[in-house]
Amino acid sequence: xxxxxxENANKRRVISLLVDNQGGVLARVSSLFCRRxxxxxxxxxxxxxxxxxxxxxxxxxxDENALQQLILQTDRLxxxxxxxxLNQDASLQRELLLLKVASDAGNRAQLREVASIYKxxxxxxxxxxxxxxxxxxxxxxxxxxxxxQGYTILEMCRTGVTAxxxxxxxxxxxxxPQDVRAAQFPLPGNH
Amino acid sequence: MKLTGSQIFVEVxxxxxxxxxxxxxxxxxxNLYDELYKNSNRIRHILTAHEQGAxxxxxxxxxxxxxxxxxxxxxxxxxxxxxxxxxxxxxxxxPLVAFTGNVATTLLGKDSFQEAYIEGITMPITxxxxxxxxxxxxxxxxxxxxxxxxxxxxxxxxxxIPKDVTAAQCEFTTREPELIRTVTTYDAEKVREAAAxxxxxxxxxxxxxxxxxxxxxxxxxxxxxxxxxxPATYTLMAAGVLNYGEPLNLGLLGMHGCYATNKAVDExxxxxxxxxxxxxRVALNPEKFAKRAKVIQIDxxxxxxxxxxAVDLSxxxxxxxxxxxxxxxxxxxxxxxxxxxIHRWQQNDYHPADSETELKPHQMIxxxxxxxxxxxxxxxxxxxxxxxxxxxxxxxxxxxFLTSGGLGTMGFGYGAAIxxxxxxxxxxxxxxxxxxxxxxxxxxxxxxxVSYELPIITVIFNNQVLGMVRQWQSTFYGKRYASTDPCRKxxxxxxxxxxxxxxxxxETPAQFQAALADAMAQKGxxxxxxxxxxxxKVLPMIPSGGDIADIIMN
Numbered sequence: 001x002x003x004x005x006x007e008n009a010n011k012r013r014v015i016s017l018l019v020d021n022q023g024g025v026l027a028r029v030s031s032l033f034c035r036r037x038x039x040x041x042x043x044x045x046x047x048x049x050x051x052x053x054x055x056x057x058x059x060x061x062x063d064e065n066a067l068q069q070l071i072l073q074t075d076r077l078x079x080x081x082x083x084x085x086l087n088q089d090a091s092l093q094r095e096l097l098l099l100k101v102a103s104d105a106g107n108r109a110q111l112r113e114v115a116s117i118y119k120x121x122x123x124x125x126x127x128x129x130x131x132x133x134x135x136x137x138x139x140x141x142x143x144x145x146x147x148x149q150g151y152t153i154l155e156m157c158r159t160g161v162t163a164x165x166x167x168x169x170x171x172x173x174x175x176x177p178q179d180v181r182a183a184q185f186p187l188p189g190n191h
Numbered sequence: 192m193k194l195t196g197s198q199i200f201v202e203v204x205x206x207x208x209x210x211x212x213x214x215x216x217x218x219x220x221x222n223l224y225d226e227l228y229k230n231s232n233r234i235r236h237i238l239t240a241h242e243q244g245a246x247x248x249x250x251x252x253x254x255x256x257x258x259x260x261x262x263x264x265x266x267x268x269x270x271x272x273x274x275x276x277x278x279x280x281x282x283x284x285x286p287l288v289a290f291t292g293n294v295a296t297t298l299l300g301k302d303s304f305q306e307a308y309i310e311g312i313t314m315p316i317t318x319x320x321x322x323x324x325x326x327x328x329x330x331x332x333x334x335x336x337x338x339x340x341x342x343x344x345x346x347x348x349x350x351x352i353p354k355d356v357t358a359a360q361c362e363f364t365t366r367e368p369e370l371i372r373t374v375t376t377y378d379a380e381k382v383r384e385a386a387a388x389x390x391x392x393x394x395x396x397x398x399x400x401x402x403x404x405x406x407x408x409x410x411x412x413x414x415x416x417x418x419x420x421x422p423a424t425y426t427l428m429a430a431g432v433l434n435y436g437e438p439l440n441l442g443l444l445g446m447h448g449c450y451a452t453n454k455a456v457d458e459x460x461x462x463x464x465x466x467x468x469x470x471x472r473v474a475l476n477p478e479k480f481a482k483r484a485k486v487i488q489i490d491x492x493x494x495x496x497x498x499x500x501a502v503d504l505s506x507x508x509x510x511x512x513x514x515x516x517x518x519x520x521x522x523x524x525x526x527x528x529x530x531x532x533i534h535r536w537q538q539n540d541y542h543p544a545d546s547e548t549e550l551k552p553h554q555m556i557x558x559x560x561x562x563x564x565x566x567x568x569x570x571x572x573x574x575x576x577x578x579x580x581x582x583x584x585x586x587x588x589x590x591x592f593l594t595s596g597g598l599g600t601m602g603f604g605y606g607a608a609i610x611x612x613x614x615x616x617x618x619x620x621x622x623x624x625x626x627x628x629x630x631x632x633x634x635x636x637x638x639x640x641v642s643y644e645l646p647i648i649t650v651i652f653n654n655q656v657l658g659m660v661r662q663w664q665s666t667f668y669g670k671r672y673a674s675t676d677p678c679r680k681x682x683x684x685x686x687x688x689x690x691x692x693x694x695x696x697x698e699t700p701a702q703f704q705a706a707l708a709d710a711m712a713q714k715g716x717x718x719x720x721x722x723x724x725x726x727x728k729v730l731p732m733i734p735s736g737g738d739i740a741d742i743i744m745n
Binding site: 024027028031032035065068069072073075076077078079 | 310311314315318319339344492493494496497498
């Protein structure tokens with residue numbers, strides 16, 4: 001089935017990047033994105049079960065070409081071990097939201113109702129404000145935020161997406177790193 | 192055995208097969224230099240006038256030999272002076288390892304004297320870079336640097352070493368030189384597809400770049416061309432891979448390529464792009480480039496596939512292996528009609544007019560080739576003289592034309608010529624072609640050529656102006672020569688003598704012939720200042736963003 005051009009161009013894509021866990025790795029990745037002009041929606045860095053490896057999750061909107069260039073250029077970095085696009089249907093994506101809204105006795109009950117429908121937690125309550133915590137897919141966070149159009153948002157932060165595929169170990173995780181796959185030759189001048 | 196960081200530095204260099212490095216001392220690298228002093232019988236250190244010259248020299252050394260060039264500089268200004276040289280090597284995929292000293296780890300990040308965050312500065316212009324914070328990591332990091340510089344698509348690597356690391360001690364054991372990691376595999380199905388496209392094509396053309404030189408793929412390329420009678424054209428980075436005068440060699444492609452070459456790519460029904468990246472100086476308009484052709488792209492770097500121009504078939508891998516795989520599947524062909532057509536275009540191509548009395552760039556280059564011969568190594572700076580050299584030199588050696596292609600670094604030439612002459616020894620003739628603009632940038636390295644008695648012949652195409660920019664101002668800016676006519680009064684002969692080199696001044700072809708002949712007999716460096724017209728142009732020219740329809744022939 002062919003995806004219509006427009007839909008393809010605007011698709012939100014999630015890329016998983018496994019990198020060496022060392023100083024400066026985020027600078028290398030973000031410097032590359034900046035230099036190549038890739039337009040990133042969000043980027044998260046996290047630890048993995050292997051202390052030598054960090055996982056970076058990148059989301060972006062773009063067409064197939066932009067995505068391929070991002071993947072191939074990032075793959076050239078020495079710190080990159082694996083990079084692959086996550087299948088949207090077969091992956092778990094979560095984001096965390098902290099939202100501080102102006103509230104007083106007059107609207108506290110309405111806000112609590114919105115929170116309870118979305119299963120958001122109220123983690124701070126002050127005489128003039130309330131802080132919500134919500135975890136979910138980016139779409140759910142977007143929808144939750146829509147409910148606050150009539151209110152005064154004082155502060156907000158979203159962590160960006162962190163994601164992995166469902167089921168057993170993802171095939172990409174089992175591929176040996178590139179230096180194992182490539183053949184080895186003596187340096188020139190050392191024959 | 193316990194060694195200091197400095198001793199490990201020298202031991203790993205020797206272990207990795209390095210016998211020559213270029214550099215400039217300073218506070219942060221005193222320990223390293225002290226150790227180099229003690230080991231001067233194992234590692235030859237060439238001192239330049241400026242770190243930029245050292246970085247270009249290491250680059251020239253690598254371009255001339257295929258081995259990894261090594262440069263060493265101190266922290267802060269020493270390190271930042273390497274930046275242009277590293278970027279030049281990065282753009283042209285030249286294997287280079289740059290070592291910089293830095294302030295002690297306890298002083299890092301505190302704006303200490305002569306501190307610069309060179310790791311951050313060079314991140315976008317190196318394949319990879321390192322700061323060594325523990326002496327225990329030094330040997331491994333240095334080995335990785337040599338491996339990375341030569342593996343896959345080659346390029347520069349920087350290793351930053353704080354001063355206390357060069358003094359600290361740890362256990363060290365020598366190892367074998369690092370092995371390069373190169374992809375030898377390829378998609379066999381795609382190779383069959385490529386061969387089928389080649390067999391079906393009526394108007395095929397090969398367009399190749401520096402990747403063929405890096406892969407040492409000259410011979411399989413020649414076999415492919417001859418087997419199926421496919422004409423070939425090249426980028427600046429691949430001049431010399433095919434011999435001058437080979438019938439299927441159409442010459443340079445792109446902005447200053449011949450009319451016939453650009454026309455052939457425009458009319459072709461199949462373009463086979465080998466080790467090249469469709470840069471904006473070749474595919475001037477990516478929408479119109481080779482618009483009638485199916486395009487096959489073969490490159491070692493997967494990220495180049497379709498980056499600039501859409502391709503129909505891409506094969507990732509080493510050009511030599513892929514060409515060898517394609518060869519047996521290609522059927523012999525003659526393409527007579529196509530070659531005859533190209534020949535007719537060549538008849539009507541741009542041909543510069545000779546002169547008996549004035550120096551003309553193309554005649555000067557003919558004379559240089561006649562006297563210096565096909566075994567010489569030619570080095571250029573950047574500008575009009577570089578394009579003339581690319582167009583008119585009788586290229587015959589794959590590593591015989593050293594030029595800054597991607598970055599277009601004015602001032603590249605003298606350092607690179609020093610690197611090449613040091614690498615190849617004084618029996619090899621090294622000729623540098625430069626312009627008065629480029630030469631003014633780094634002629635300070637004249638002292639280096641004198642100190643080390645390097646018989647580099649420098650031919651200065653002196654038009655008294657910044658010719659390439661002036662040419663654009665003439666054509667596109669209504670002859671408003673903004674800052675390109677500096678009225679310099681430099682006397683290159685006296686300047687050469689001041690450095691301890693020999694200088695010549697020429698205004699006629701006869702004078703030039705005699706000066707060059709005299710320079711060929713000298714033991715040390717010679718500068719030949721040649722007066723050419725201010726309005727000599729590089730032709731043909733296709734403006735940026737244009738195509739064959741926009742070509743300027745006069």
